[in-house]
Amino acid sequence: MELTVNLKSRLDEIKRKFPFAFSSVLPAIHAVQEEFGYIPLEIEPAVARYLAVPQERIREVTTFYFMFNNRSVGKYHIYLCSNVSCWLRNYESILAYLEKKLNISAGETTPDGRFTISLVECLGMCEQAPVMQINGISYGDLTPEKIDRILDNLD
Amino acid sequence: MTEKILSRRFDLKDSHTLKVYEENGGYIALRKALKEMSPAQILDEVKRSNLRGRGGAGFPAGMKWSFLPKDTDKPVYLCVNADESEPGTFKDRFIMERDPHLLIEGIIITCYTIRSSQAFIYIRGEYLSQARLLEQAIQDAYAAKYLGKNILGSGFDLDLILYIGAGAYICGEETAMLESLEGKKGYPRLKPPFPAVIGLYNCPTIINNVETIANVPAIVERGGDWYAGLGPPKNGGTRLFAVSGHVKRPGCYEHPLGYPLKKLLYEDAGGILDDLPLKAVVPGGSSVPVLKADEIDINLDFDSVQAAGSMLGSAAIIVMHERTCMVKATERIINFYKEESCGQCSPCREGTGWLLKIIQRILRGEGVMEDIDLLYDVSEGILGNTICPLGDAVAMPVMSYVTKFRDEFEYFIAHKKSKIETMVS
Numbered sequence: 001m002e003l004t005v006n007l008k009s010r011l012d013e014i015k016r017k018f019p020f021a022f023s024s025v026l027p028a029i030h031a032v033q034e035e036f037g038y039i040p041l042e043i044e045p046a047v048a049r050y051l052a053v054p055q056e057r058i059r060e061v062t063t064f065y066f067m068f069n070n071r072s073v074g075k076y077h078i079y080l081c082s083n084v085s086c087w088l089r090n091y092e093s094i095l096a097y098l099e100k101k102l103n104i105s106a107g108e109t110t111p112d113g114r115f116t117i118s119l120v121e122c123l124g125m126c127e128q129a130p131v132m133q134i135n136g137i138s139y140g141d142l143t144p145e146k147i148d149r150i151l152d153n154l155d
Numbered sequence: 156m157t158e159k160i161l162s163r164r165f166d167l168k169d170s171h172t173l174k175v176y177e178e179n180g181g182y183i184a185l186r187k188a189l190k191e192m193s194p195a196q197i198l199d200e201v202k203r204s205n206l207r208g209r210g211g212a213g214f215p216a217g218m219k220w221s222f223l224p225k226d227t228d229k230p231v232y233l234c235v236n237a238d239e240s241e242p243g244t245f246k247d248r249f250i251m252e253r254d255p256h257l258l259i260e261g262i263i264i265t266c267y268t269i270r271s272s273q274a275f276i277y278i279r280g281e282y283l284s285q286a287r288l289l290e291q292a293i294q295d296a297y298a299a300k301y302l303g304k305n306i307l308g309s310g311f312d313l314d315l316i317l318y319i320g321a322g323a324y325i326c327g328e329e330t331a332m333l334e335s336l337e338g339k340k341g342y343p344r345l346k347p348p349f350p351a352v353i354g355l356y357n358c359p360t361i362i363n364n365v366e367t368i369a370n371v372p373a374i375v376e377r378g379g380d381w382y383a384g385l386g387p388p389k390n391g392g393t394r395l396f397a398v399s400g401h402v403k404r405p406g407c408y409e410h411p412l413g414y415p416l417k418k419l420l421y422e423d424a425g426g427i428l429d430d431l432p433l434k435a436v437v438p439g440g441s442s443v444p445v446l447k448a449d450e451i452d453i454n455l456d457f458d459s460v461q462a463a464g465s466m467l468g469s470a471a472i473i474v475m476h477e478r479t480c481m482v483k484a485t486e487r488i489i490n491f492y493k494e495e496s497c498g499q500c501s502p503c504r505e506g507t508g509w510l511l512k513i514i515q516r517i518l519r520g521e522g523v524m525e526d527i528d529l530l531y532d533v534s535e536g537i538l539g540n541t542i543c544p545l546g547d548a549v550a551m552p553v554m555s556y557v558t559k560f561r562d563e564f565e566y567f568i569a570h571k572k573s574k575i576e577t578m579v580s
C-alpha cells in the first residue's frame with residue numbers, strides 16, 4: 001500500500017516541524033488515521049520508509065495508543081466515559097440507552113458502518129458528567145433525550 | 156471573595172482570543188520579564204513564590220528549574236504537561252479553553268528563565284477542540300511576535316510546538332511523556348538521571364504542568380512574596396479545584412491553597428446532590444486515598460491533606476454521597492489502572508489484572524472473605540515496586556477503600572449484593 005499524495009504532503013509538513021525525525025511518528029500516524037479512519041497494517045512500511053524510521057517504531061506506536069484504531073470503525077465513533085465521576089452520574093443508564101438505540105453493544109459497530117461505541121476512560125469533562133465524544137466533539141450532561149437530539153442530527 | 160489569578164478572564168466573552176487577553180492585562184508580565192529582569196531574577200521570584208507543581212506531586216517549581224546544569228552546551232527544552240488524564244481532573248482544560256494565551260505567556264517567560272528556545276505542549280489526544288484552540292493561539296502569538304525570533308526586540312528566540320497524544324494515561328508521567336514526544340510507546344524511564352539533566356533527546360528538560368506554568372506571569376508581575384502570601388507557608392498561590400460527582404454544582408473553582416474543603420463542597424459546589432448525606436471525598440484525583448465523611452474538616456493545601464492521610468494531587472475533588480457502593484467504586488478505579496498500566500513492570504501489569512479479577516469476582520457474588528485481605532496484599536505487593544508511580548496510584552486508593560469501607564466489602568461477600576441496595580429510596 002502506498003501513501004496518497006495528500007498524505008505525503010501532510011507528512012512533509014510534519015517532518016519539517018520537528019527537530020528530529022522520530023518525533024514525527026505520532027503526528028504522522030494521526031494523519032494516517034485522519035486519511036483512512038484507521039491505521040491499515042499494509043500502510044505501515046510506507047510510513048516508516050517515508051519518515052526514515054524503523055518499521056517496528058510505527059507498529060509500537062499504532063498498537064500502544066488507544067486512540068489509534070487498528071481496524072476500521074464506524075463513521076461516527078462514540079467514546080462514552082465510564083470512569084468514576086461519570087459512573088457517579090449514572091453513565092450506565094446512558095450506555096444502556098445507546099446500546100438499545102443503536103442495537104449494538106459497547107465495542108461493536110453497527111452493520112451499516114455508521115456507529116461504533118467505545119467505552120473509554122475519563123475524558124476530563126467531569127463537571128458535565130455523564131459525557132461522551134463523537135469524532136472528537138464533546139457532549140455533556142447526557143440524557144436519553146439529548147442523545148436522541150445529538151444522534152438524529154448527524155448526517 | 157478572593158482574588159482570582161488563573162480564572163479571572165474565564166467568563167469574559169471571547170476570553171480565548173489574543174485581543175481579549177491583551178485588553179485585560181495579557182503579555183504585560185512578558186514585557187516586564189524581557190525588559191527589566193534577568194533570568195536569575197525571575198528564578199529567584201519563582202523560588203520565593205513557593206509555587207509548587209500542580210500536576211500531582213507538588214514539587215517546588217523554582218527548585219526544579221535550578222536543577223538544570225549550569226554551563227551546558229546542549230539545548231534546554233521545556234515540555235508542558237497537558238495530558239490531564241487523572242480521573243476527576245479537568246482544570247487544565249479550563250485554562251486551555253478559556254485562556255490559552257495565559258499558558259503561552261507563562262511558557263515564554265519560563266523558557267526565558269531556563270534559557271530554552273524550544274518548548275512543547277503535550278496535550279492528550281481527546282482534547283481535540285482544545286488543541287485546535289491552542290494551535291490558533293500559538294499562531295496568533297507568532298504573528299504578534301510573542302513567539303519566534305527576537306521576541307519583542309529582546310534578542311530572545313522561542314519556538315513552541317503543540318504535540319498531540321493518542322489516548323494513554325501513562326504519557327502524563329513525565330518520562331513516559333518524553334518517550335512519546337520521541338515517537339515511542341509511553342514506557343517510563345528509570346530516574347535518576349532526572350529529566351533536568353537527561354531529558355528530551357538526551358538534553359536537559361524541564362517538565363511542568365499547565366496550571367503550574369500559567370501562574371508564572373502573575374508571579375513576575377506582582378512578585379514572589381505577594382504570591383507566597385496568598386497561601387499558607389510553603390504553599391504559594393491559588394489552585395483550580397475541579398469538583399465532580401455528587402454535588403449540586405460541579406465545576407472548577409479557584410481559591411488560595413489552604414481553602415477549607417467543606418466550604419468548597421457546601422458553598423462553591425452548592426452542597427451534596429439531592430441533599431443526601433455525604434459518604435466520601437477523593438481530594439486529589441482517583442489515585443489518592445479516599446476520605447470518609449468525618450475526615451473532611453481539612454484545609455486544601457499540600458501539607459494539610461497529607462496530614463489527613465491523603466494527597467492534594469491534581470486537586471480533583473470527587474464527591475460520593477450515601478448511595479454510593481464503595482465496592483463498585485473500587486472496581487471503577489482498579490479498572491482504570493488495569494487499562495492504563497503500560498505493562499513494563501510486572502508488579503503493576505500483573506497486579507492490576509489480579510485486583511480486577513478479585514473485585515469482579517466479589518461483584519458477581521462469588522467472592523470469599525479472604526478476598527478483602529487479598530486486595531490489600533496484592534496492592535501492597537505493587538506499592539513501591541515499579542519504575543513509575545502508576546502502580547502506587549492504584550495501590551494507595553485500593554488499600555484505603557478496603558480499609559475504610561471494609562463493612563461494605565464484607566456485606567457484599569456475605570449477601571452477594573451491595574449494601575446500598577438495602578437502602579430504601
Ligand SMILES: Cc1cc2nc3c(=O)[nH]c(=O)nc-3n(C[C@H](O)[C@H](O)[C@H](O)COP(=O)(O)O)c2cc1C
Binds near residue numbers: 362
Ligand atoms: C501515571 C502518572 C500520570 C500522570 N499524569 C499527569 C498529567 O496528566 N498531568 C500532569 O501535569 N502531571 C501528571 N503526572 C505527574 C508528572 O509525572 C509530573 O510530575 C508533572 O507533570 C510535573 O509538573 P509539575 O511539577 O508542574 O506538577 C503523572 C504522573 C504519573 C505517575
